[in-house]
Amino acid sequence: MMEESGSVPVLEMRGITKHFPGVVANDNVSFNLLKGEVHALLGENGAGKSTLMKILFGFYPPDAGQVFLNGHAVNLTSPAHAIANGICMIHQHFMLVPTLTVAENVALGLRSSRHPLTDLAAVTKRIQQLSDTFGLQVDPLAYVWQLAVGERQRVEIIKALYRDASILILDEPTAVLTPKEVDDLFQILRQMAEAGRSLIFISHKLHEVMALSDRITVLRNGCVTGEANPCDTSRAKLAQMMVGREVKLAPDKPHTQICEPRLEVKDLVVEGDRKTDAVCGLSFQICGGEVLGVAGVSGNGQRELAEAICGLRKPKTGQIKIDGQSVPSGNAKAAREAGLSYVPEERMRDGAIADFNIFENFILLNHGQKRFCRMGFLRFTPIHQHSRTLIDEYTVKTPNLETPAKNLSGGNIQKLILARELSSDPKVLIAAQPTRGVDIGAAEYIHERLSHQRTNGTATLVISEDLDEVLALSDRIAVMFEGRIMGIVNREEASRERIGLMMAGVDPDSPPADYCPSPE
Amino acid sequence: MNNLKTKMISWTIPSCAVLAALIIGAIMLSALGANPIKGFGTMFASAFGNLDGLASTAVKSIPLLLVGIGICIAFRASVINIGGEGQMVMGALLATIMALAFPGLPAIIFIPLVLLVGLIGGAAWGAIPGALKAYFNVSEILSTIMLNIVAVQFMNFMLRGPLIDPGEIERGTRIPQTARLPEATDLPLLLEGARMHLGFLIAVLAAVAAWILLWRTSLGFRLRSVGLNPAAARYAGIPVKRSIIMALAISGAMAGLAGAILVFGSESHRMVTDGSSTGFTGSAGFNGIVVALFAGLHPLWSIPSALLFGGMLVGANALQRAVQVPSALIIALNGLIVVFVVSSEYFKRRVQTVQTDPKVQKTVSDSDKNQESDNLKD
Amino acid sequence: MSDLINTTIIIATVASGIRLATPFLLASLGESIGQRSGVLNLGVDGVMLLGAFAAYYTVLKTGNLFLGIMIGLILGALIGLFYAFITVNLQAQQGVSGIGIYLFGLGMSDLLFQKLVGTPRPIMPFRILHIPLLSDIPIIGEMFFDHSLIVYVAFLLVPLLSLIINRTTYGMNIRAIGENPEAADSLGVSVGGIRYSALIIGNMLAGLAGAALAIELGIFQHNLTNAMGFIAIALVYFGAWRPLGVMAGSLVFGVVAAIVLQCKTLGLIPRSASDLAAMAPAIITILALVVVANRFRQPTALTKPYVRGG
Amino acid sequence: AAGKMLKIAIVAPSASNDLAFTQSIVDGINAVKKERPIDLAVTDGTFVVEDAAAAIRDYAKKGYDLVIAHGSQYGGSLKEIAKDFPKTAFAWGTSADTFGLPNVSSYEAASDEGGFVMGMMAAALSKKGSIGVVGPIEVGDAKLFVDGFVAGAKAQNPKIKANVNYIGSFSDVALAAEAARAHMAVGADVLTGTAQMVVGAIGAARSKGVAWFGTQADQTELAPEIVVACQVYKWEVILRQILADMDNGILGGKKYAITLANDGLMIEFNPKYKLPDTVTKIGKKAVMDIKSGKIKPLK
Numbered sequence A: 001m002m003e004e005s006g007s008v009p010v011l012e013m014r015g016i017t018k019h020f021p022g023v024v025a026n027d028n029v030s031f032n033l034l035k036g037e038v039h040a041l042l043g044e045n046g047a048g049k050s051t052l053m054k055i056l057f058g059f060y061p062p063d064a065g066q067v068f069l070n071g072h073a074v075n076l077t078s079p080a081h082a083i084a085n086g087i088c089m090i091h092q093h094f095m096l097v098p099t100l101t102v103a104e105n106v107a108l109g110l111r112s113s114r115h116p117l118t119d120l121a122a123v124t125k126r127i128q129q130l131s132d133t134f135g136l137q138v139d140p141l142a143y144v145w146q147l148a149v150g151e152r153q154r155v156e157i158i159k160a161l162y163r164d165a166s167i168l169i170l171d172e173p174t175a176v177l178t179p180k181e182v183d184d185l186f187q188i189l190r191q192m193a194e195a196g197r198s199l200i201f202i203s204h205k206l207h208e209v210m211a212l213s214d215r216i217t218v219l220r221n222g223c224v225t226g227e228a229n230p231c232d233t234s235r236a237k238l239a240q241m242m243v244g245r246e247v248k249l250a251p252d253k254p255h256t257q258i259c260e261p262r263l264e265v266k267d268l269v270v271e272g273d274r275k276t277d278a279v280c281g282l283s284f285q286i287c288g289g290e291v292l293g294v295a296g297v298s299g300n301g302q303r304e305l306a307e308a309i310c311g312l313r314k315p316k317t318g319q320i321k322i323d324g325q326s327v328p329s330g331n332a333k334a335a336r337e338a339g340l341s342y343v344p345e346e347r348m349r350d351g352a353i354a355d356f357n358i359f360e361n362f363i364l365l366n367h368g369q370k371r372f373c374r375m376g377f378l379r380f381t382p383i384h385q386h387s388r389t390l391i392d393e394y395t396v397k398t399p400n401l402e403t404p405a406k407n408l409s410g411g412n413i414q415k416l417i418l419a420r421e422l423s424s425d426p427k428v429l430i431a432a433q434p435t436r437g438v439d440i441g442a443a444e445y446i447h448e449r450l451s452h453q454r455t456n457g458t459a460t461l462v463i464s465e466d467l468d469e470v471l472a473l474s475d476r477i478a479v480m481f482e483g484r485i486m487g488i489v490n491r492e493e494a495s496r497e498r499i500g501l502m503m504a505g506v507d508p509d510s511p512p513a514d515y516c517p518s519p520e
Numbered sequence B: 001m002n003n004l005k006t007k008m009i010s011w012t013i014p015s016c017a018v019l020a021a022l023i024i025g026a027i028m029l030s031a032l033g034a035n036p037i038k039g040f041g042t043m044f045a046s047a048f049g050n051l052d053g054l055a056s057t058a059v060k061s062i063p064l065l066l067v068g069i070g071i072c073i074a075f076r077a078s079v080i081n082i083g084g085e086g087q088m089v090m091g092a093l094l095a096t097i098m099a100l101a102f103p104g105l106p107a108i109i110f111i112p113l114v115l116l117v118g119l120i121g122g123a124a125w126g127a128i129p130g131a132l133k134a135y136f137n138v139s140e141i142l143s144t145i146m147l148n149i150v151a152v153q154f155m156n157f158m159l160r161g162p163l164i165d166p167g168e169i170e171r172g173t174r175i176p177q178t179a180r181l182p183e184a185t186d187l188p189l190l191l192e193g194a195r196m197h198l199g200f201l202i203a204v205l206a207a208v209a210a211w212i213l214l215w216r217t218s219l220g221f222r223l224r225s226v227g228l229n230p231a232a233a234r235y236a237g238i239p240v241k242r243s244i245i246m247a248l249a250i251s252g253a254m255a256g257l258a259g260a261i262l263v264f265g266s267e268s269h270r271m272v273t274d275g276s277s278t279g280f281t282g283s284a285g286f287n288g289i290v291v292a293l294f295a296g297l298h299p300l301w302s303i304p305s306a307l308l309f310g311g312m313l314v315g316a317n318a319l320q321r322a323v324q325v326p327s328a329l330i331i332a333l334n335g336l337i338v339v340f341v342v343s344s345e346y347f348k349r350r351v352q353t354v355q356t357d358p359k360v361q362k363t364v365s366d367s368d369k370n371q372e373s374d375n376l377k378d
Numbered sequence C: 001m002s003d004l005i006n007t008t009i010i011i012a013t014v015a016s017g018i019r020l021a022t023p024f025l026l027a028s029l030g031e032s033i034g035q036r037s038g039v040l041n042l043g044v045d046g047v048m049l050l051g052a053f054a055a056y057y058t059v060l061k062t063g064n065l066f067l068g069i070m071i072g073l074i075l076g077a078l079i080g081l082f083y084a085f086i087t088v089n090l091q092a093q094q095g096v097s098g099i100g101i102y103l104f105g106l107g108m109s110d111l112l113f114q115k116l117v118g119t120p121r122p123i124m125p126f127r128i129l130h131i132p133l134l135s136d137i138p139i140i141g142e143m144f145f146d147h148s149l150i151v152y153v154a155f156l157l158v159p160l161l162s163l164i165i166n167r168t169t170y171g172m173n174i175r176a177i178g179e180n181p182e183a184a185d186s187l188g189v190s191v192g193g194i195r196y197s198a199l200i201i202g203n204m205l206a207g208l209a210g211a212a213l214a215i216e217l218g219i220f221q222h223n224l225t226n227a228m229g230f231i232a233i234a235l236v237y238f239g240a241w242r243p244l245g246v247m248a249g250s251l252v253f254g255v256v257a258a259i260v261l262q263c264k265t266l267g268l269i270p271r272s273a274s275d276l277a278a279m280a281p282a283i284i285t286i287l288a289l290v291v292v293a294n295r296f297r298q299p300t301a302l303t304k305p306y307v308r309g310g
Numbered sequence D: 001a002a003g004k005m006l007k008i009a010i011v012a013p014s015a016s017n018d019l020a021f022t023q024s025i026v027d028g029i030n031a032v033k034k035e036r037p038i039d040l041a042v043t044d045g046t047f048v049v050e051d052a053a054a055a056i057r058d059y060a061k062k063g064y065d066l067v068i069a070h071g072s073q074y075g076g077s078l079k080e081i082a083k084d085f086p087k088t089a090f091a092w093g094t095s096a097d098t099f100g101l102p103n104v105s106s107y108e109a110a111s112d113e114g115g116f117v118m119g120m121m122a123a124a125l126s127k128k129g130s131i132g133v134v135g136p137i138e139v140g141d142a143k144l145f146v147d148g149f150v151a152g153a154k155a156q157n158p159k160i161k162a163n164v165n166y167i168g169s170f171s172d173v174a175l176a177a178e179a180a181r182a183h184m185a186v187g188a189d190v191l192t193g194t195a196q197m198v199v200g201a202i203g204a205a206r207s208k209g210v211a212w213f214g215t216q217a218d219q220t221e222l223a224p225e226i227v228v229a230c231q232v233y234k235w236e237v238i239l240r241q242i243l244a245d246m247d248n249g250i251l252g253g254k255k256y257a258i259t260l261a262n263d264g265l266m267i268e269f270n271p272k273y274k275l276p277d278t279v280t281k282i283g284k285k286a287v288m289d290i291k292s293g294k295i296k297p298l299k
């Protein structure tokens, strides 16, 4: 499939560096792409994959580095420019206009044959042709808001096909697809590669990467940590390159007495943002002193589950009980009063107020309590005292109490939130991605605090994409796939292999063989 | 040190914006054949140059300050209240009705009572767009504009009909104004010989109260958190919808109080309309927004800001007399200042992101780190 | 009663409603284009006032109506350019900066009028343009085809803008940018460029609305528009951002006002209630907003400055 | 004392060149200025009553000899201010109330008289037997004029249809224009109106060639081809009296009115308008009758 190795790569990115306030998203990254090749980019969340691709697509200018197309240096200053150079990108998040039809979305940005009028009839015809050739079922006249997630992904692909890109970037195109849809997509992508197009493919799912790509580049913390060929590497090796460290052993887990169930969830059905059921009838219980880990790829309903339990999202049906008491649904305040704490996944959106200072963030939940508030007036002496205690206890690094939260580093913001959430000694704790983007030291500390809480008798639900974290913390592990629990396994019976397969929606009893394209 | 720098930036940039607008104003003055130095000099002298001028400036700044305080609170909660005009009118009307209804009360009870009623009138009128936004998703920008029209027409109706001075009917002149309100409601003068009345003190106290509300009470804490990050506020169990209504109601209350003070502190001690939309308020409902923005949405900084803009309005009349330039120039200039100050936010943000950029920040954050242990001890 | 309300009066009332609706229609069509692209402009009234003065003054000096209209349009375009700069490039808060534009227009038009003209002097308005054949149709002809040129222009703009918004590439770009600027940007559509053009066109129409008003009345005065521009903005919401809806809203507003006026003329509304009657349009608009706000969503990106990756 | 430079200030709501209410008083002072030295200051466009009050007080404080509060809505404020400046003369119009203060004069126009005259002429001129009136708000001077006009029309032709439309605003020019059109739609072939927003109505009348009667100032130049006649206010007539009183140390306490009889009100015919002689005669006779007291318009 690959051309002879001596040829000039269609694309080369050299020494790309990109800073964002507070982070180095890409640090001297070099990357190349050959004609007809599927080149995969792997990396943890925040490794800088999307940023690199957006630079290639002209979305951001790089701080340093140069892009070469067919050996010529180019300065891609805007998406229009990139498109003109034959580069198309399917973004991690849908780039569709819901109030326009499929045909209009496809035609957007193209010069119409009947300029200045649109020529949607011609576009429709061409879409139909494409959908016939590639087997992409989609109604060109439907409005995008009417489409299901999978169909929207197909529209994104049609947009790229329509533009006849020579370089196609696919940023996590499979994150929202069913296995069948993934298979279909791969078929199309292979067809495209065979037709001489070059593809960059981003995914967190190792087996997909192994199945599709000709070459794999791994990013970590904005740096390239290695390149591999899928035929002579293994998932474990890739994981090692991605994470950059040995898998840690679980922290000490003193046996805690299992008493009555503290959190009961029954027949929970929750609608997602896309108005389809994101959680489809979940039931489970967590006892005091127990940690239930929820593993799974993001977007399989974990977030909706957490939000429904915390009263931020009203479930369609189902019941939530804390200590046997039913909690009114869709009421964040009531859930908190019933003894629930929540460490949210998006900490700067939900967990903290960036422009509030440290102590204001500490009292976000309980500023109305008597000890902090008398007759409507805040009592700063006890508030400051409380904040200092928490800062010391959780070793939050901050110049002073008046520092706005936005000036703290990611790890310290997470410590701040954790300190606040645990200070009320909750009956039930939901922790979503508790250590995402946090350095090892802080992550260890956070794990320690969570175990400590477990010893104190809190029922904890830990939601994480990081399998090591789930394995380290949990007493039992539930794997979520497409809004359902694939199964709950005890820690002792859980292996990475088994959980990983369940995460991919595969029944552990019949694991699929790794696919490696055989040379023609 | 970092903090001080940020504060300085947040002041110098809008000041530059105002300066730029004034320069354009000076160019316009010259174009109109007037000497800009003499023009602005006259303005300044008449507004701040003597006790009388200062007193007029103070009186003129009262509604600006009160509306501005309300805007600070509303904008801090992320609601854009453009309904100050209508809220002033409704507060004034309700207070006037109150004053006419109980003529016999002593001043010591009567003044607080009517002002409180004015406050309530404004609050109620402000709560309507709040509820429309919270429960029907109606943009408060538009509903407040529409409610301004409704309030003014309602005032015209009331002053031409039910509330008209019976003497006007008797004489057949039918000037749309109420009878003179009971003397017990006259706001006492604070300075012998100058017209500055109790209203100024009330407005300043209200600014302090608003500052306390925003930064010292749990209600203010909730309003600010809803304004800065509604998602996080919801997550923390703060009732977001109710906070939106509350913010608009408080904002309206301040405007309502401004309206009431306008009536009881007026020369005529009665409510008069000329039928136009801004004849009663003198556009304070709009200008208060400028005052608040210029003060960086800070109630205490709103005091000098209101005095500045009040002074400009007082000076405008002097300008007209001294250099024969219509006072309309000042309205245009106010508009320019609004546009420039709002646009200058961009440069403020730019400077602040540059500050937080790690590359630029390195040395600063290092020194901060050294300080942290000291700061945490006390 | 029957002799009070006869066909002549009905014809006159409808015709009057159409005339009253015209400046609203022009201004709200313009505003709706800007809003469709995601930018709110609360300064419409100020632009109208400046457009009105510019057109009035030009006609006063040259006697050339078309030149007056052109100057009104050019002035609107210049303000649109300026407004685009502060909202697109400087990302200024749209609600408040619009108020600034309004105050500027209010003061500036009055200032220029007082300095350059002083005593109101009349200019010759457009002549009535009888559309051949159509204006001879009984009743309908008099109602709809017996107006000045500018009225026809305004109403012809409705299908034209419908066509532009719904059938051209440019219109599709505007719609896309008002909903999801990032998606449009990712396909190479220039968000800033489209917003600039939409704001320039929108403000040109606001300038035209002012020019039409001044020329129709043959006069200029301090605050000639009487806050018409603010009502025009509300009519955009009323019309759910669609040219046809905006036209319906303007007509309702104009015809209601004409009916109230005609009823007053005929003594059907007691004089004491006329202030209450004047509230009617505002209250109707709020009620319409309550209904529309949940049924038709405003353009998702409205009032949100677009920053790539932000 | 007549040779001494007098400092006079006018505070008025609309623009001093509005061809209506405010212009009439400025013209009046300027007429007197030709006869004696006057230092005149004008604060116009003060539609905000509190701003007007501040200006009035300011002028009084600055030692102006006479401060004219030209707006009935200013009365409430003037009543309070005048008490504080017993040595300053104030004049308030249009009104008939001096608040019993010795330093306030009031002045008004018997605009019903001119209204009556022009109403009679309008009724005589109307071929269709229908005339229309565009008013601002039903108060003060406007009401007086309108009532006089309607009474005059009825006196000339008891069967005449005289429709009155108060549009509810002193400033809405567009609405005034539509009100004029509404009148024409129901058959009015002669129109009149009062206050500064009528410029719109005049424009509408002009486009249909319908006759117009004006008041407060000479509006002929707004539409020379349709303006029949205007009632013009000559405030100088009473201003002279007020200044004469001041020369004698009397600062106020008196009520003044301009009337046809004292030549404070004049009916100015537009020479360009071809008015039938019969109508001119009716008008001139009515003026004589009112001057002699034979006709009392609103009695």
Ligand SMILES: Nc1ncnc2c1ncn2[C@@H]1O[C@H](COP(=O)(O)OP(=O)(O)OP(=O)(O)O)[C@@H](O)[C@H]1O
Pocket: A020, A021, A023, A024, A025, A043, A044, A045, A046, A047, A048, A049, A050, A051, A052, A092, C309, C310
């Ligand atoms: N517009 C932005 N402004 C500031 N920081 C940003 C921006 N975009 C990305 N970042 C930061 O840059 C880093 C790299 O982000 P990027 O989106 O490239 O990661 P990724 O590898 O695509 O992760 P994921 O797998 O979660 O998509 C992260 O720390 C992210 O927070």
Ligand SMILES: Nc1ncnc2c1ncn2[C@@H]1O[C@H](COP(=O)(O)OP(=O)(O)OP(=O)(O)O)[C@@H](O)[C@H]1O
Pocket: A022, A023, A397, A398, A406, A407, A408, A409, A410, A411, A412, A437, A438, A439, A442, B355, B356, B357, B358, B361, B365, B368
């Ligand atoms: N704008 C700022 N003002 C003051 N200090 C800041 C600012 N931004 C960052 N800091 C400080 O700079 C240091 C480095 O921040 P950064 O976000 O890079 O942390 P980090 O090394 O990524 O840590 P973590 O792994 O915990 O996220 C922190 O101590 C933080 O408090």
Ligand SMILES: [Mg+2]
Pocket: A049, A050, A051, A092, A171
């Ligand atoms: Mg990514």
Ligand SMILES: [Mg+2]
Pocket: A409, A410, A411, A437
């Ligand atoms: Mg970090």
